[in-house]
Amino acid sequence: MKRLIPVLALLASPAMAQDKPVLTVYAGDYITSEWGPGPKIEEGFEAICACDLKFVTGDVLPRILMEGEGTQADVVFGLNTDVTARARASGLFAPHGQDTSDMSLPVEWTDPIFLPYNWGETAFIYDETRTPNPPKTFAELLDAPDDLKIVIQDPRASISGLALLLWVKAVYGDKAPEAWAKLAPKVLTVTKGWSESYGMFTEGEADMVLSYTTSPAYHIEAEKDLTKKAMIFPEGHYFMAELTAQLKGTDQPELAQKFMDWVLTPDFQSVIPLANWSLPAKLPQDQWPPVMRDLPRPEKTLFYTEDEAEALRQPALDEWLAAFSQ
Amino acid sequence: MAGGVLAVRPGARSGWGGAATAALLAALILGTLAAVAVYAGGLSGLGPWDWRAVWFTIWQAALSASLSAALAVPVAKALARRDFPGRAVLVTLLGAPFILPVIVAIMGLVSVFGRNGVINGALTALGLPEISIYGWQGVILAHVFFNLPLSVRLILQGWQAIPAERFRLAESLGFAPGDIARHLERPMLRAVLPGVWLAVFLVCLTSFAVALALGGGPKATTVELAIYQAFRFDFDMGRAATLGLVQVGLCLAAMAIASRVTIPSAFGAGMDGAVALRGPGGWRRVGDAAAILLAAGFLLWPMLSVIVAGLPRIAGLEASVWDAAMRSVVMALVSAFAALVLGLVLALAIARGAGRWVEAAGMLPLIASPLVLGTGLYLILRIWVTPQQIALPVTVAINAIMALPFVLRALIPAARAMQDDFGRLAASLDLNGWPLLRYLVLPRLARPLGFAGGLAAALAMGDLGVITLFASDQPTLPLKLYQLMNAYRMGDAAACAVLLMAISFALFWVFDKGGRLRA
Numbered sequence: 001m002k003r004l005i006p007v008l009a010l011l012a013s014p015a016m017a018q019d020k021p022v023l024t025v026y027a028g029d030y031i032t033s034e035w036g037p038g039p040k041i042e043e044g045f046e047a048i049c050a051c052d053l054k055f056v057t058g059d060v061l062p063r064i065l066m067e068g069e070g071t072q073a074d075v076v077f078g079l080n081t082d083v084t085a086r087a088r089a090s091g092l093f094a095p096h097g098q099d100t101s102d103m104s105l106p107v108e109w110t111d112p113i114f115l116p117y118n119w120g121e122t123a124f125i126y127d128e129t130r131t132p133n134p135p136k137t138f139a140e141l142l143d144a145p146d147d148l149k150i151v152i153q154d155p156r157a158s159i160s161g162l163a164l165l166l167w168v169k170a171v172y173g174d175k176a177p178e179a180w181a182k183l184a185p186k187v188l189t190v191t192k193g194w195s196e197s198y199g200m201f202t203e204g205e206a207d208m209v210l211s212y213t214t215s216p217a218y219h220i221e222a223e224k225d226l227t228k229k230a231m232i233f234p235e236g237h238y239f240m241a242e243l244t245a246q247l248k249g250t251d252q253p254e255l256a257q258k259f260m261d262w263v264l265t266p267d268f269q270s271v272i273p274l275a276n277w278s279l280p281a282k283l284p285q286d287q288w289p290p291v292m293r294d295l296p297r298p299e300k301t302l303f304y305t306e307d308e309a310e311a312l313r314q315p316a317l318d319e320w321l322a323a324f325s326q
Numbered sequence: 327m328a329g330g331v332l333a334v335r336p337g338a339r340s341g342w343g344g345a346a347t348a349a350l351l352a353a354l355i356l357g358t359l360a361a362v363a364v365y366a367g368g369l370s371g372l373g374p375w376d377w378r379a380v381w382f383t384i385w386q387a388a389l390s391a392s393l394s395a396a397l398a399v400p401v402a403k404a405l406a407r408r409d410f411p412g413r414a415v416l417v418t419l420l421g422a423p424f425i426l427p428v429i430v431a432i433m434g435l436v437s438v439f440g441r442n443g444v445i446n447g448a449l450t451a452l453g454l455p456e457i458s459i460y461g462w463q464g465v466i467l468a469h470v471f472f473n474l475p476l477s478v479r480l481i482l483q484g485w486q487a488i489p490a491e492r493f494r495l496a497e498s499l500g501f502a503p504g505d506i507a508r509h510l511e512r513p514m515l516r517a518v519l520p521g522v523w524l525a526v527f528l529v530c531l532t533s534f535a536v537a538l539a540l541g542g543g544p545k546a547t548t549v550e551l552a553i554y555q556a557f558r559f560d561f562d563m564g565r566a567a568t569l570g571l572v573q574v575g576l577c578l579a580a581m582a583i584a585s586r587v588t589i590p591s592a593f594g595a596g597m598d599g600a601v602a603l604r605g606p607g608g609w610r611r612v613g614d615a616a617a618i619l620l621a622a623g624f625l626l627w628p629m630l631s632v633i634v635a636g637l638p639r640i641a642g643l644e645a646s647v648w649d650a651a652m653r654s655v656v657m658a659l660v661s662a663f664a665a666l667v668l669g670l671v672l673a674l675a676i677a678r679g680a681g682r683w684v685e686a687a688g689m690l691p692l693i694a695s696p697l698v699l700g701t702g703l704y705l706i707l708r709i710w711v712t713p714q715q716i717a718l719p720v721t722v723a724i725n726a727i728m729a730l731p732f733v734l735r736a737l738i739p740a741a742r743a744m745q746d747d748f749g750r751l752a753a754s755l756d757l758n759g760w761p762l763l764r765y766l767v768l769p770r771l772a773r774p775l776g777f778a779g780g781l782a783a784a785l786a787m788g789d790l791g792v793i794t795l796f797a798s799d800q801p802t803l804p805l806k807l808y809q810l811m812n813a814y815r816m817g818d819a820a821a822c823a824v825l826l827m828a829i830s831f832a833l834f835w836v837f838d839k840g841g842r843l844r845a
Contacts, residue, residue: 029805034646035813062557066365066705072712086561149441154544156555188441189460189542192551195811196539199433202816205440218814277814321375324543 022052023255027077029057037275051255074250075259079243080159084114085310094248096260103282106301114243117263118278120212121237122163123230131207138235142182149188151197151206160194164210165316167238170302180323218277221291236300344675348687355690358702363567365705370564379547387530390469394526398477401621404614406485407605423625424475425784425830430823432539434628464540473526484518503606524584525735528692549573553695570698577693636824647806654803657722662783664726669733677741692731725789729782736778744770776841780834787830
């Protein structure tokens with residue numbers, strides 16, 4: 001990139017000349033779309049950095065791992081908590097240098113490399129006009145009649161599907177196979193991604209969908225629809241966060257660090273709730289939009305450490321596969 | 327590329343253009359697979375779940391292909407021998423499901439056959455038990471929905487390729503429908519059906535999203551999903567490469583079997599007079615009507631329900647969606663043109679008797695795992711260029727190559743017939759180069775070229791960027807659809823789906839119509 005800039009400057013007309021440094025951020029395309037938080041983040045950072053923030057969209061982690069040391073990325077944005085072990089093992093990332101002792105997260109965050117910028121918890125969403133008496137506990141859900149139909153995501157292809165796997169493991173431990181055996185007949189189908197599942201739910205094809213505790217906020221805020229709700233279980237809900245990190249080999253270390261320093265500021269954090277439909281990682285609750293503040297919250301949050309999750313992934317997947325292949 | 331066609335003297339066994347194109351294709355498909363394997367440091371072994379996926383993939387593809395081909399025969403027969411108002415429009419419309427983006431088709435199928443669908447509503451009203459489309463039956467249903475149109479079109483072309491003189495001769499000899507079937511139709515089917523079956527089988531081999539949305543769970547795991555998992559979740563490129571190799575092996579085996587059972591028909595040349603559409607009366611008339619009505623209902627209803635759901639919101643779509651639509655249209659047109667040029671070079675070489683490997687190479691893109699192809703290409707190209715700089719050209723090129731097998735399926739039979747019937751005449755006239763193209767090839771192949779171009783354009787339109795690794799900041803229309811869904815905007819996504827469907831269909835219609843005008 002550096003070598004290209006003088007060439008581009010020669011080609012550009014004086015009015016177009018861009019001598020601003022470029023911060024290259026790899027992110028998922030749902031982030032950078034005009035309906036995601038990307039555009040606001042770009043605008044916000046460019047207002048303070050005297051630089052050009054350039055999103056490069058695609059499969060963030062597979063791409064970084066393939067590119068290795070030669071990657072163009074200065075920052076990655078949108079990694080999930082379940083892939084940090086493999087991302088960390090690559091040795092490509094540098095510490096974020098932020099104080100994470102005072103976050104608005106339900107779990108303690110001590111990771112020096114990966115910095116959460118939003119979070120949420122897995123939950124089953126239902127429509128109260130179709131399911132007036134939803135199960136009140138996870139156990140009640142398992143014992144519900146089998147004509148209650150749920151759509152979930154495949155843990156082999158989707159992060160929310162994987163989170164469900166860990167959620168069930170965290171609640172039921174060694175009894176997870178029995179729990180899956182009870183849940184399986186109620187699972188209408190297993191989709192590749194979250195969006196296909198959610199579409200089936202809003203179309204009325206399924207009664208419930210595996211999603212997040214924050215999903216009802218979209219319906220309330222954007223559609224004035226109060227009928228979509230998350231079932232809050234006393235057994236607890238599984239924690240998921242989206243993370244950002246800077247690359248060790250970046251050619252813009254000051255800018256990358258400046259981005260890390262900016263992520264936890266109210267300026268950035270206040271964008272998250274209504275652009276990403278998730279909760280901000282560091283923002284006092286009284287500054288949350290009312291719709292997020294008023295959402296029912298689980299009393300108990302479940303979360304495995306990176307090493308635990310990595311160790312559980314394959315055995316839990318085998319249990320899931322076994323239950324769904326009966 | 328067209329230079330290959332022009333340089334070839336008709337009557338020569340085959341041209342270097344065809345061989346070179348085929349070699350390039352094989353190098354691309356197998357080379358990207360090798361690149362992934364080399365990156366991984368070798369192939370790695372498969373687990374029991376991978377083998378289950380291989381088995382499920384094979385049997386669902388075989389069943390889907392057999393059903394699609396078998397159901398297509400009565401429909402194609404009815405369409406071939408009956409004339410009725412709107413027949414031409416119906417033939418074009420029936421082609422539509424094949425070109426639907428998968429996600430749109432699934433929305434449509436669910437709205438008709440799903441739990442809350444029309445069919446189950448009617449069954450419940452009649453006090454009958456509900457049907458479920460979730461499970462292997464849903465996968466097969468969706469595959470037949472996608473591939474019945476392709477099968478009908480290919481078989482219909484076979485029917486139309488029987489010279490009108492043969493039907494007139496049969497009529498003057500007082501042939502009953504059974505005699506016509508024995509002497510004309512069955513030999514044609516023997517020639518056409520194996521190719522149709524093979525094409526559908528191969529499409530279903532690499533099925534991914536269909537199996538995942540309607541499969542009902544991990545029992546319906548296909549090889550392509552196993553590859554996705556190996557890439558995305560396990561970062562096990564060695565396993566991905568092994569699975570990719572298994573897919574190539576399955577494809578080659580299927581092609582070998584199909585080629586053994588194909589017997590070329592030999593009707594000889596005709597004068598190209600129009601066949602009078604006069605089918606037999608009596609119960610056969612009722613049967614034909616039923617075949618056409620059932621097929622039309624099955625294929626058009628799901629599309630209609632997608633339209634009803636999304637149409638009202640189309641006007642409200644953001645400008646960026648329309649920008650993406652324009653971008654997608656341009657990309658689809660370039661892809662289609664490239665696919666036609668490549669396809670014509672290959673089809674002419676094959677018709678002139680190029681080695682079987684040329685045909686095999688032309689079919690390879692069908693079973694190349696898009697994931698392996700994209701990743702391999704990425705690994706190779708990133709040595710020279712920054713991937714996002716070439717995202718759009720690479721997507722266009724890949725789409726052209728992915729459409730090539732369908733283009734070939736449509737062109738090869740017509741090119742063979744042309745070579746058999748006119749090859750010697752062209753050689754004796756020393757017809758060559760541009761005149762050969764202008765006076766023989768393009769007029770004779772106009773119909774399949776139009777059809778193939780329409781397919782290629784529509785498939786490119788609906789493709790969700792084969793390669794997310796090359797992601798670009800210039801989104802295509804299918805990517806916009808996913809972005810809308812990911813932002814909870816399901817209503818706008820439904821409108822976007824209608825727009826995508828309408829454009830895909832319009833592209834297909836324009837090409838197809840153009841081809842039929844010339845014939």
